[in-house]
Amino acid sequence: MANSRGNRRRFGSVRQLPSGRWQIRYPDPVTGLMRPGEETYPTKTDADVALTLIEADIKREQWTDPDAGKVKFGDFADKWLKERKLEDTTRERYEGVLRLHIKPTFGGRFLSDITPARVRTWRTRLLEAEVGEPTVVKAYQLLRSILTTAVDDELIKRNPCRIKGADTYDVPDRPVLTLQEIYAVAEAIQPQWRALVLLTAFTALRLGELAALRRRDVDLEARILWVRRNQAELSSGKLITKAPKSRAGFRPVAFPDLIVPDLVHHLERHAAKGQDSLFFVGPRGGRLRRSNFRDDWTAAKAKAGLPAEVHFHDVRHFGNDLAARNGANLRELMARMGHSTFRAALIYQHRSNDRDRAIADRMGEAARKELGKDDPPDASGTPVARPE
Structure with missing residues (x-):
């Protein structure tokens, strides 16, 4: 039974228990009912201090229900x-x-x-x-x-996650592929994926954006493709086609005339039929998935002599690097990548595409010189026949 010796105070009370420790009680600011403190104290002074702190928290409206x-x-x-x-x-x-x-x-x-x-x-x-x-x-x-x-929600007073630097990490540098390596893997991969490799390299689109691309999204004459949707794959294998996360993701991206013949060839031989059909399809005519592309990519890497640690995402990294090396400023890079803010995306979409096309032209010209290619193809984009 508690010791009857109590201490009446202006706020709350302090009393000594049979164990010799001291207990506090104070009025709940919500119900007005007296409630005991969450712990007991070795001395009366400690108990008085604890009660004073609780009173101060209540007056400052910083008190949190310990039971919350x-x-x-x-x-x-x-x-x-x-x-x-x-x-x-x-x-x-x-x-x-x-x-x-x-x-x-x-x-x-x-x-x-x-x-x-x-x-x-x-x-x-x-x-x-x-x-x-x-x-x-x-x-x-x-x-x-x-x-x-x-x-x-006032269930706890302070967030216990307070480790400095724990919310960031140093992203290791990814390998930057050369143009020769890009074309080597494009030559080595199955013919139906050649255009996928080249389009990724020269537009820096994500695989999900390319998997959701339709024939009508690709304008060969203007050399622009429109990113209007993205494909995501859940761990269950379910595919979801959705709009880009933000307005910045909905964007036009120009590509150089260098790869127009490859795109024309792809449309004639590998894309699904019909303007609203998929530009890239899986091996059996279904949807392009990471799972039905991964083995071909791995085999092509080995055949082209690329390191095993190279990811397909590094092809996109090459495209961003190539654009930067050929005059794209930060805003233009972010626009091509779909990472710009809402306002920047609107500015990009309302301005002329000439600047973006000029960037793509310089990319193609630099690549053509490095590859020793001839002059650009004519406006029709007629491709050279390729053996399958």
């Missing part, structure tokens, strides 16, 4: 995901990161029990388990975002 954080992180994270408008691919990625890297440690813990020390230990253990640094960074960013919402 008694929500399991796993339940809160599931609710957090459910209430957010996310693209299917993003939602799937978040679910995977939560399931594999966050919930095993924090899923069963109360929000109030997740401390900066526990976050540091969790991150260190992921790195020690040789989870890739990019994955650890993404897991940390997701955990921080969820706990930021918990702070906004």
Whole structure:
């Protein structure tokens, strides 16, 4: 039974327990009912100080109900995901990161029990388990975002994710392919993918953007293609065709006359029929997928003598580098890549395409000289016949 010796105060009360420790009680600012402190104290002075701090928090409207954080992180994270408008691919990625890297440690813990020390230990253990640094960074960013919402909901006072530099990582330099390597792999790959390699190299489009490209999106006379949609593939194999994430992603991109014969040849021999049909199709006439392109790409890399660590994304990297080396400024590069801000994208879309075409012309001229090609093809873009 508690010691009857109490201490009446202007705010709350302090009393000594049979154990010798001191307990505080104070009026709940919401209900007005007296509630005990979350812990006991070794001395009366410690208890008085704790009560004074609580009173100050209530007056500054910074008091947080200690019981508010008694929500399991796993339940809160599931609710957090459910209430957010996310693209299917993003939602799937978040679910995977939560399931594999966050919930095993924090899923069963109360929000109030997740401390900066526990976050540091969790991150260190992921790195020690040789989870890739990019994955650890993404897991940390997701955990921080969820706990930021918990702070906004006044379930916890402060976000425990406070590790300096934990939300970034140094991206290793990717290999920059040469023009000869681009053409070597284009020659080595299956004929139906030659145009895919060259178009990626000279427009820097993403594979998903090229997979969603239609015949009517490619204007050979103006040498412009329009990015109007993107294809995404879930881990289940389901394909999703969607509009670009932002207005900046919906864009025209010019390409040099150097590759017009290859595109004409592709349209005649490999593209699906009909103006609204796909420009690139899979080996059996279906959709282009990473899975039905990957083996051919790997074989072509080996045949062309490219290092095994070269990714198809590095072909896009080559295109951006080539554009930069031939006069594209930052705004023009961002416009071609679809990474510009909304305002920059509008400026790009409302201005003349002459500047973009000039960039593409210089790219083609530089490539033609390096390859020792003849003069540009005539306006009809008639290709030279290719053996299949």
